[in-house]
Amino acid sequence: MIRFDYHIHTHLCGHARGTMEEMVRHAISMGFKDIGFADHLPLTYTNDRSLSMEKEELPAYVQEVLRLKEFFSDKITVRLGIEADYYPPHMDEVERMLSEHPFEYVIGSIHYLRDWIFDDPRYVSRFEQIDLNAFYEEYFMNLVRMVETGLFSVVAHPDLIKKFGHRASIDLEPYYREILLAIKEGGLCYEINTSGLRWPAGEMYPEPAFIRLGAELEVPVTLGSDAHCPEDIGRDFDKALNLLLESGYREIVMLDNRSWKKIPILSVSE
Numbered sequence: 266m267i268r269f270d271y272h273i274h275t276h277l278c279g280h281a282r283g284t285m286e287e288m289v290r291h292a293i294s295m296g297f298k299d300i301g302f303a304d305h306l307p308l309t310y311t312n313d314r315s316l317s318m319e320k321e322e323l324p325a326y327v328q329e330v331l332r333l334k335e336f337f338s339d340k341i342t343v344r345l346g347i348e349a350d351y352y353p354p355h356m357d358e359v360e361r362m363l364s365e366h367p368f369e370y371v372i373g374s375i376h377y378l379r380d381w382i383f384d385d386p387r388y389v390s391r392f393e394q395i396d397l398n399a400f401y402e403e404y405f406m407n408l409v410r411m412v413e414t415g416l417f418s419v420v421a422h423p424d425l426i427k428k429f430g431h432r433a434s435i436d437l438e439p440y441y442r443e444i445l446l447a448i449k450e451g452g453l454c455y456e457i458n459t460s461g462l463r464w465p466a467g468e469m470y471p472e473p474a475f476i477r478l479g480a481e482l483e484v485p486v487t488l489g490s491d492a493h494c495p496e497d498i499g500r501d502f503d504k505a506l507n508l509l510l511e512s513g514y515r516e517i518v519m520l521d522n523r524s525w526k527k528i529p530i531l532s533v534s535e
């Protein structure tokens with residue numbers, strides 16, 4: 266059995282608990298063989314200290330991950346990843362920050378659209394004021410552009426927009442198809458992110474219809490818990506693997522140096 270989790274945050278982001286070393290020790294105790302830290306790259310569109318580390322803290326994050334990688338190398342593979350936001354006006358700065366450190370992979374996310382951090386519970390009331398279908402369309406179009414920048418290796422929580430239970434009433438299949446084909450074309454993968462189960466959405470990101478289409482189009486998929494505390498590492502991965510199997514997937518991807526390698530789902534779940 267190969268247990269792995271590539272979406273783990275750290276206390277540096279201001280909304281996570283547990284030291285990085287505690288995270289690694291917990292993962293080892295749970296039988297994980299391969300984990301990746303993917304904390305939020307310093308956000309460029311807000312100064313809110315409860316959402317990401319400061320720019321000055323980025324070198325210390327990198328140093329600590331590299332220290333843990335070395336220190337625990339006989340027990341677990343610890344990878345240096347990062348979660349970066351796609352925000353078109355600031356992509357030069359994002360690219361510069363990414364290029365300054367030896368990140369093994371970059372998780373791409375959209376949390377901010379129309380000057381609104383739409384997944385932040387503090388600002389959820391704005392959902393009542395928008396044309397939800399148009400917002401979904403805009404979100405998925407931006408996700409495609411994010412993939413096309415070539416800066417990212419994974420698409421995070423592809424339908425994060427449903428986090429608080431706001432569902433579009435239009436058929437999303439054409440958007441799913443477009444983003445999935447862009448992911449495949451660009452050599453990326455997307456993640457099954459189990460954190461949606463812990464929010465009103467009540468299901469993983471992305472939704473089952475997205476995953477079924479992903480299986481049909483043979484688009485690579487990986488796993489991430491979006492853990493913001495040690496106990497959430499690998500949370501609900503048994504459900505995620507079952508959902509993948511039910512949806513038609515037989516393989517999942519893991520990192521091999523900096524590229525994605527397919528392995529049978531049964532070698533993860535057995």
Ligand SMILES: [Zn+2]
Pocket residue numbers: 274278280305493
């Ligand atoms: Zn976070």
Ligand SMILES: [Zn+2]
Pocket residue numbers: 348374376421422
């Ligand atoms: Zn995220």
